[in-house]
Amino acid sequence: RMGASRREGKQLLGFFDDRHAERLASPRLRLLGRIADLADYVRQQGVDVIYIALPMTTQPRIVRLLDDLRDTTVSVYFVPDLFVTDLIQARVDHVGGMPVVAVCETPFTGLNGVLKQSFDFLMAACILILIAPLMLVIAAAVKCSSPGPALFRQYRYGLDGERILVYKFRSMTVCENGETIAQARQNDARVTPLGAFLRKTSLDELPQFINVLQGRMSIVGPRPHAVAHNEMYRKLIKGYMIRHKVKPGITGWAQVNGCRGETETLEKMKQRVDFDLEYLRRWSLALDLRIILRTVRLIRKDPNAY
Structure with missing residues (x-):
C-alpha cells in the first residue's frame, strides 16, 4: 500500500x-x-x-x-x-x-504555512519601506566609526538545518565566521561604541528583514545561532536540531521570555531550546503577534541586550 x-x-x-x-x-x-x-x-x-x-x-x-x-x-x-x-x-x-x-512535524503545513509566509512577506516589505532611510544612516555611521564593512554576514542554520547567510549591521571590530566563534558578552572588547548602542537597541538586527523577504528567515521563530555553536550544542542538548523544523526568526518566544544574550552555561542554552520547542508546539498567528508586541516593549529595557 x-x-x-x-x-x-x-x-x-x-x-x-x-x-x-x-x-x-x-x-x-x-x-x-x-x-x-x-x-x-x-x-x-x-x-x-x-x-x-x-x-x-x-x-x-x-x-x-x-x-x-x-x-x-x-x-x-x-x-x-x-x-x-x-x-x-x-x-x-x-x-x-x-x-x-x-x-x-513543522506547524507550517497547509493553510498555516500560507498564513505564516504571507504575514512575513507583507510585514517585512512594509517595515523595510519605512526604515530604509534609517538603515542608510546606520550603514554610513558604521562605516565611518570603525574600519570594516557596514554589514556583517555570517552563516547560520536555517530551515531543515540548511546553511543560510544572515545579515546584521556590524557591531564589532571583527567579522568572525569560522569553526570557532566566541559569543558576545558584557563589556566585550570587540564591540565598538556605536555597536554597543546598536546591539542594546536591536538596531543591528534590521538587515534581517531582507533575509525575511529572501525567504531565509521569519519575523518570529527560533533565533539562528552561528554554525559553530550549532555543531557544539547539537551534541550536548537532546532535541536541539528540532528547532530547525521552522525558519529562524528575528525575534522569538525564548527572547521575550528572558533568554537573550550570552549562554555561558549549558543550562541557559537548554532553557532557550525548551522555549523554542514550546513555540513549535503552541504556534498560532496570535502568538506571533504577541511576541512582536513584547519584543517592541523589551527593546528599551532588556538587561540581556549587549
Missing part, C-alpha cells in the same frame, strides 16, 4: 529491520539495514521523512531510535498503535491510504 505514495510526490527508498532477510515475507521495498543504522543513513542521504511501524512492545527500541533521530531534521511519523512521547505538532495523516501519526 505504501507504493501509492509515489503518486503523492514521495520516493520510497526502502526500510530498516533487525530481522534477517529470510524471515521477511518477500518485501517489495529494499532492505537498507538494521534499525541502529537508520539515523546515520538519514544524515548521509538527506532523508526528509521516515515512518516507524514498530509494535508497542518494543518501546525501549522506539525511544532509542527517536533519541538518535533528534540530531536530524527528518519528519517522523508513527503508524498508529505505537508509544509516543514529547509530541511536536502531533496529527494524523494518510500515506497511500494508510493512517500515520506525525510525532515531530
Whole structure:
C-alpha cells in the first residue's frame, strides 16, 4: 500500500529491520539495514521523512531510535498503535491510504504555512519601506566609526538545518565566521561604541528583514545561532536540531521570555531550546503577534541586550 505514495510526490527508498532477510515475507521495498543504522543513513542521504511501524512492545527500541533521530531534521511519523512521547505538532495523516501519526512535524503545513509566509512577506516589505532611510544612516555611521564593512554576514542554520547567510549591521571590530566563534558578552572588547548602542537597541538586527523577504528567515521563530555553536550544542542538548523544523526568526518566544544574550552555561542554552520547542508546539498567528508586541516593549529595557 505504501507504493501509492509515489503518486503523492514521495520516493520510497526502502526500510530498516533487525530481522534477517529470510524471515521477511518477500518485501517489495529494499532492505537498507538494521534499525541502529537508520539515523546515520538519514544524515548521509538527506532523508526528509521516515515512518516507524514498530509494535508497542518494543518501546525501549522506539525511544532509542527517536533519541538518535533528534540530531536530524527528518519528519517522523508513527503508524498508529505505537508509544509516543514529547509530541511536536502531533496529527494524523494518510500515506497511500494508510493512517500515520506525525510525532515531530513543522506547524507550517497547509493553510498555516500560507498564513505564516504571507504575514512575513507583507510585514517585512512594509517595515523595510519605512526604515530604509534609517538603515542608510546606520550603514554610513558604521562605516565611518570603525574600519570594516557596514554589514556583517555570517552563516547560520536555517530551515531543515540548511546553511543560510544572515545579515546584521556590524557591531564589532571583527567579522568572525569560522569553526570557532566566541559569543558576545558584557563589556566585550570587540564591540565598538556605536555597536554597543546598536546591539542594546536591536538596531543591528534590521538587515534581517531582507533575509525575511529572501525567504531565509521569519519575523518570529527560533533565533539562528552561528554554525559553530550549532555543531557544539547539537551534541550536548537532546532535541536541539528540532528547532530547525521552522525558519529562524528575528525575534522569538525564548527572547521575550528572558533568554537573550550570552549562554555561558549549558543550562541557559537548554532553557532557550525548551522555549523554542514550546513555540513549535503552541504556534498560532496570535502568538506571533504577541511576541512582536513584547519584543517592541523589551527593546528599551532588556538587561540581556549587549
